[in-house]
Amino acid sequence: MFAQAFNTFDPSVLDQVYEPDAGFVPTPGHLVTGAGRPRANDAFLRLRVPIRVSPRHTYVVGDLALLIVDFVIEGVAAQGHPVRVEGTATDVARRGPDGFWRYVIDNPFGVAPPPEPAPGPGTEGAARPAPRT
Numbered sequence: 001m002f003a004q005a006f007n008t009f010d011p012s013v014l015d016q017v018y019e020p021d022a023g024f025v026p027t028p029g030h031l032v033t034g035a036g037r038p039r040a041n042d043a044f045l046r047l048r049v050p051i052r053v054s055p056r057h058t059y060v061v062g063d064l065a066l067l068i069v070d071f072v073i074e075g076v077a078a079q080g081h082p083v084r085v086e087g088t089a090t091d092v093a094r095r096g097p098d099g100f101w102r103y104v105i106d107n108p109f110g111v112a113p114p115p116e117p118a119p120g121p122g123t124e125g126a127a128r129p130a131p132r133t
Contacts, residue, residue: 001101007050011042018103019094025107029114044085048078056088063095064104071108087112 005014015038018024023033026040050073057068072086092105 002103003051003053006045009045009048011038011045014038014041014045016102018106019096022103023105024103025105025109027114028109028112031105044073046078047073047083049073049075049083065093065095065101067091067093068110 002017005017008014018037021033022037023031024037024040025031026043032040052072052074054070055067056070057066059066067089069089069091070086071089072084074084074086075082077083087109088111089106089108090110091103091107093101094104095101
């Protein structure tokens with residue numbers, strides 16, 4: 001359902017797969033909710049490149065589900081540049097009273113580490129964690 005909604009490139013269609021108060025993690029370590037969620041999703045939709053998903057695991061307990069899903073957004077963006085965004089999502093969905101599943105937390109980059117902060121004034125020589133491999 002998510003890929004089908006995403007590939008319409010219509011923010012109002014995509015937003016229907018979320019609960020009203022759902023969270024979205026557009027970059028590792030940054031959760032957005034409320035009006036920020038559709039805006040963050042729109043940045044991906046404006047690329048006009050379809051998403052392909054491959055569910056890896058689905059764990060259901062009652063009306064909650066944990067979804068582990070590999071995805072790739074690959075092609076030429078509407079702006080003319082090549083695009084490749086991929087990851088393994090760890091998402092939480094809930095079945096509503098209408099029987100439809102909707103995202104509660106959409107975390108497309110799963111356990112990817114947050115980006116390293118850019119060096120700034122006073123950070124020269126500061127210790128940084130080693131990159132994860």
